[in-house]
Amino acid sequence: MLTYETIKMLCKKKGVTVTGTEKALGFSRGSLCKVxxxxxxxxxxxxxxxxxxxxxxxxxxxxxxxKEKAQGLTAKDERDIAKDLNNIMQKLTSGEAGPASYDGEELDPEAADLFRDELELALKRLKVINKEKYTNKRYKK
Structure with missing residues (x-):
């Protein structure tokens, strides 16, 4: 059952008031207090x-x-990340900057796939952090 305590905790975590949340969502004043x-x-x-x-x-x-939803990544952000990831992996597999190796051994395809997955996660986190850090206050929701 939806409780007021849960709503208060989420408001505090987001840094907004319950009244501000009601206004932002178009609810009547005090409606969240009565849940x-x-x-x-x-x-x-x-x-x-x-x-x-x-x-x-x-x-x-x-x-x-x-479970937090994907924070603030738009379709354009996803495309940018995919493009950057493909460029990095292309350079890695083509050997443009020398062979990809770890501890003197060449990177096998399985390790390259794991690296790709981890790199994708890192790029997504970095994109979210940069959007939060460098977005002007007036453009934030």
């Missing part, structure tokens, strides 16, 4: 989940694993 005694519609619950970047399951139970 313990009333039954909000699934539409409202879904809006809350999207706003906080959590699953509806987490909002309803409060103890399900906190």
């Amino acid at each position: 313990d005694t009333s039954k909000p519609s699934m539409e409202k619950v879904q809006k809350l989940a999207d706003y906080f970047g959590v699953t509806v399951d987490y909002l309803m139970t409060g103890n399900a694993p906190h």
Whole structure:
């Protein structure tokens, strides 16, 4: 069941007030304070989940694993990451800058795939961090 304590905790984590959340989502004032005694519609619950970047399951139970959605990556960001990743892997496999090796041994295809996966994760994290750090305050949501 959706509880006010869960909403307060998510608001604190996001750095907003409950009233500010109500305004941002277009809810009436005080509506989130009454979630313990009333039954909000699934539409409202879904809006809350999207706003906080959590699953509806987490909002309803409060103890399900906190699964954050992909933070702030647009389709363009995904394309940029894929392009950068392909360029890096192309240089690695072509031997442009010398053979790819670790401890004097050449990189086998399985290790190259693992490296590609880890590099993709690192590029995604870096993109999110850079967007948060270098985006002007007036353009942030």
